[in-house]
Amino acid sequence: EAGEHASYMRKEMLEQPEAARRVVSGRLDKRFATAHLGGLNLDARETREIQRVKVLGCGSAYYVGQMGALLIEELARIPADAEAASEFRYRDPVIEPDTLYVAVSQSGETIDTLLAVQEVRRKGGRCIGLVNVVGSAIARECDGGLYLHAGPEVAVASTKALTTMFLGFALLALQLGRVRDLSIADGRRLIAGLEALPEQVEAVLAQEDALAETARELAKAESLFFVGRVRGFPVAREGAQKFKEISYRHAEAYQTSELKHGPLALISPAVPTVAIVPDDELTDRNVGALHEIAARGGPLVVVTHEGLDLGGLPATRIDVPRNEKELDPILLTIPLQVLAYHAALHLGHDIDKPRNLAKSVTVE
Numbered sequence: 001e002a003g004e005h006a007s008y009m010r011k012e013m014l015e016q017p018e019a020a021r022r023v024v025s026g027r028l029d030k031r032f033a034t035a036h037l038g039g040l041n042l043d044a045r046e047t048r049e050i051q052r053v054k055v056l057g058c059g060s061a062y063y064v065g066q067m068g069a070l071l072i073e074e075l076a077r078i079p080a081d082a083e084a085a086s087e088f089r090y091r092d093p094v095i096e097p098d099t100l101y102v103a104v105s106q107s108g109e110t111i112d113t114l115l116a117v118q119e120v121r122r123k124g125g126r127c128i129g130l131v132n133v134v135g136s137a138i139a140r141e142c143d144g145g146l147y148l149h150a151g152p153e154v155a156v157a158s159t160k161a162l163t164t165m166f167l168g169f170a171l172l173a174l175q176l177g178r179v180r181d182l183s184i185a186d187g188r189r190l191i192a193g194l195e196a197l198p199e200q201v202e203a204v205l206a207q208e209d210a211l212a213e214t215a216r217e218l219a220k221a222e223s224l225f226f227v228g229r230v231r232g233f234p235v236a237r238e239g240a241q242k243f244k245e246i247s248y249r250h251a252e253a254y255q256t257s258e259l260k261h262g263p264l265a266l267i268s269p270a271v272p273t274v275a276i277v278p279d280d281e282l283t284d285r286n287v288g289a290l291h292e293i294a295a296r297g298g299p300l301v302v303v304t305h306e307g308l309d310l311g312g313l314p315a316t317r318i319d320v321p322r323n324e325k326e327l328d329p330i331l332l333t334i335p336l337q338v339l340a341y342h343a344a345l346h347l348g349h350d351i352d353k354p355r356n357l358a359k360s361v362t363v364e
């Protein structure tokens with residue numbers, strides 16, 4: 001039961017700090033500044049031999065997979081990317097024995113992800129799973145993996161499961177990194193970041209009233225852009241996905257750098273942009289591109305870090321706490337969940353059961 005909450009989605013959003021604690025619990029080793037994921041079934045030699053990582057998932061699991069691939073590339077220095085599991089098997093993919101395939105799924109029953117895993121394994125590849133539901137089809141089909149311990153998720157729009165997927169990737173990247181070249185200092189830095197995270201998630205969720213006001217403004221638009229770069233781009237994709245899933249507004253995600261190559265033509269006072277602008281090596285370029293939107297009268301909502309100077313950009317500002325830069329994506333994602341939720345609530349939609357969508361799609 002959603003109980004005192006208006007919906008499961010809100011209940012599950014608010015459970016995120018607790019879910020974030022659970023997924024890392026008992027899996028960090030401070031002495032060696034690493035993570036211990038016993039279920040991966042990968043020994044040190046096998047870990048050092050990985051040449052590439054390919055993440056497979058659908059919907060939100062695909063977007064968080066993109067965040068995860070970046071984490072692995074940054075921390076373990078293994079080339080990594082994510083692909084929509086629903087497309088994967090249709091191009092007769094080359095399966096490489098030294099690639100680690102990673103399937104991501106809340107339900108563990110999504111048919112497209114399951115068939116992608118089967119494609120990998122049929123061709124002799126190794127696939128591990130980041131799965132929430134214990135004993136589910138995908139979990140059983142994989143060579144190993146880790147359970148997310150998010151608890152049951154009922155709302156179609158994934159919130160706490162997604163947060164645990166991201167942290168699952170952080171643990172995986174830390175373990176792979178420490179077996180390879182990640183320094184003990186970087187391992188410690190990441191562990192401290194992971195430990196600080198649940199309270200920071202709580203702090204973002206505590207901004208709900210201000211976010212609700214911004215959401216009501218955004219809900220007036222028929223069409224919106226969500227933009228970000230590098231770590232911010234999968235965040236923008238996930239934000240747009242949530243917005244369209246439950247508010248039924250057209251929400252399109254774009255790389256901020258690509259705006260000038262097309263979508264700028266659509267910017268007007270009627271088309272707001274939600275921009276992800278963390279304090280990182282791309283801040284100035286991001287702000288520069290957003291000035292192009294402001295100059296065309298496009299309303300801006302900027303999700304950024306506390307205290308970051310946005311150089312006079314006219315924007316509604318949403319601040320999130322600072323953590324280690326590799327962990328930024330999840331803190332930048334939480335406000336976008338709250339925005340989508342309150343836009344949908346304001347528009348009077350069924351939050352937990354959006355039209356035309358199922359929690360998990362188990363038939364082709």
Ligand code: BG6
Pocket residue numbers: 058059060061104105106107108109110113156157158357358359360361
């Ligand atoms: C979709 C749901 O059909 O499946 C999405 O509407 C979800 O919300 C996606 O992210 C993947 O589901 P799962 O269970 O494999 O994570």
